């Protein structure tokens with residue numbers, strides 16, 4: 109009341125008094141419910157607040173460390189009642205640090221204490237806590253029943269972001285993306301209630317969470333169908349080193365050939381997966397996985413891949429048992445990550461391009477323009493990974509947007525353009541890779557991949573690129589039903 113008399117600086121006074129009151133209220137509320145939390149003055153706060161991407165280090169108002177679903181419910185209810193924004197943090201690997209709120213002053217709910225992995229060996233469905241990292245998930249379902257799940261390769265990535273925004277790995281063309289393995293979810297809503305979402309209960313929420321969980325709630329447990337882990341798989345790698353960077357036609361023709369092979373029904377089925385890895389202009393690798401033997405790979409696929417392209421400097425074709433294969437993909441000896449104190453980081457800007465299959469992929473002109481751009485040199489270290497999502501038999505593209513709030517079901521390739529930088533010139537260089545490709549094919553509708561979330565897009569651009577207009581508008585409507593005050597918020601969430 110008194111504040112209103114002090115007319116000079118009135119708005120500032122009111123706003124900061126508002127914030128201080130909110131902080132006190134949320135502290136009281138969290139304290140009343142015995143929710144484990146860390147405030148900025150706690151010695152653990154700094155390390156817990158560090159995101160994977162150190163380029164975007166936001167300061168949460170408070171970090172909640174739940175060990176039960178009830179803690180998550182109480183924390184969300186307190187934040188909601190105090191008008192604060194909330195984001196879950198699972199593995200913390202968001203490219204845009206959205207799990208730190210994507211702004212200063214959010215309530216971050218770090219799910220590392222929800223680390224259960226338990227496989228029901230009758231149904232082969234695994235119940236998995238919202239804070240489990242991919243390596244622990246893979247090892248857990250293997251140990252408990254020789255099972256496997258489709259997901260990405262980095263063992264420190266969390267289930268929470270990865271599974272709810274796609275989730276690609278070399279098993280995806282065979283088994284589907286990570287998201288496709290979700291059969292049910294336990295989720296805490298904006299008002300603090302805990303509900304089950306599956307195809308029969310809260311089915312609209314179930315649909316929305318699989319693609320846009322960051323806008324709808326906090327998933328405390330995932331229920332995932334699993335696959336029998338294969339006895340062994342074949343890893344292959346064709347390494348051209350710097351050989352294809354000398355001449356534009358070597359670069360372009362090799363890619364065009366690989367694209368033709370990728371669309372060839374008599375070579376490609378669901379059992380094969382690969383990506384092309386370009387590290388600056390030093391490396392050009394085609395690497396992947398075949399769900400079959402090295403003998404079959406060598407007699408049917410290898411000759412087609414190598415037909416009419418320069419001979420690689422090095423070729424590897426080798427079979428691996430399941431866990432050894434996961435270790436190989438992760439590049440480490442132990443895929444089980446510590447439950448607390450995980451401390452891997454990078455400083456980077458990355459973005460993506462989804463290339464629709466229906467237009468036949470990339471044209472010669474596009475590849476020439478891409479070559480010219482990277483051949484001219486770069487101010488930073490960077491890499492480009494171009495993964496095959498589509499082609500004959502791909503399990504990724506057998507579903508559509510009626511299955512889940514996930515739009516990327518017709519890509520041939522998905523690019524990831526990743527620059528190790530915190531400087532504007534580095535960011536500009538990475539943006540330039542996207543521009544040169546997109547501008548060379550103005551008639552093609554390129555999109556972007558949700559799990560390589562790019563903070564340089566506005567909310568509207570992000571929704572269009574990630575979801576497309578129609579799907580985004582359905583999500584917008586569901587947002588007003590399930591979280592009308594936009595308690596679950598980041599700079600690109602639905603509002």
Ligand SMILES: Cc1cc2nc3c(=O)[nH]c(=O)nc-3n(C[C@H](O)[C@H](O)[C@H](O)COP(=O)(O)OP(=O)(O)OC[C@H]3O[C@@H](n4cnc5c(N)ncnc54)[C@H](O)[C@@H]3O)c2cc1C
Pocket residue numbers: 160195196197198199200201202203205206207219238239259260261262264265266267268269270271272273274275276277321322325326327328559560598
């Ligand atoms: C080193 C590295 C390797 C990667 N490899 C791959 C790969 O092989 N394949 C691939 O597809 N992607 C890959 N990615 C991208 C990765 O899939 C995304 O960054 C993913 O969203 C990270 O999940 P997270 O739980 O670690 O992220 P977080 O930063 O914890 O969360 C990301 C977003 O999801 C929300 N969220 C997290 N948990 C929950 C929950 N329980 N309920 C509701 N919302 C939640 C957060 O609030 C945030 O908005 C990689 C990323 C990195 C950094």
Ligand SMILES: *[C@@H]1O[C@H](CO)[C@@H](O)[C@H](O)[C@H]1NC(C)=O
Pocket residue numbers: 368369372373374375412
């Ligand atoms: C497709 O692959 C077969 C070999 O399995 C090959 O004979 C044929 O020429 C290929 N088609 C094209 C268009 O390259």
Ligand SMILES: *[C@@H]1O[C@H](CO)[C@@H](O)[C@H](O)[C@H]1NC(C)=O
Pocket residue numbers: 402403406423424425
């Ligand atoms: C397959 O081909 C690769 C590359 O030529 C070779 O190194 C490997 O020994 C072959 N494997 C088999 C089983 O033929």
Ligand SMILES: *[C@@H]1O[C@H](CO)[C@@H](O)[C@H](O)[C@H]1NC(C)=O
Pocket residue numbers: 348349350351421
């Ligand atoms: C790859 O092979 C080419 C020609 O065969 C050679 O010029 C180049 O130096 C090789 N690159 C590496 C890194 O070995």
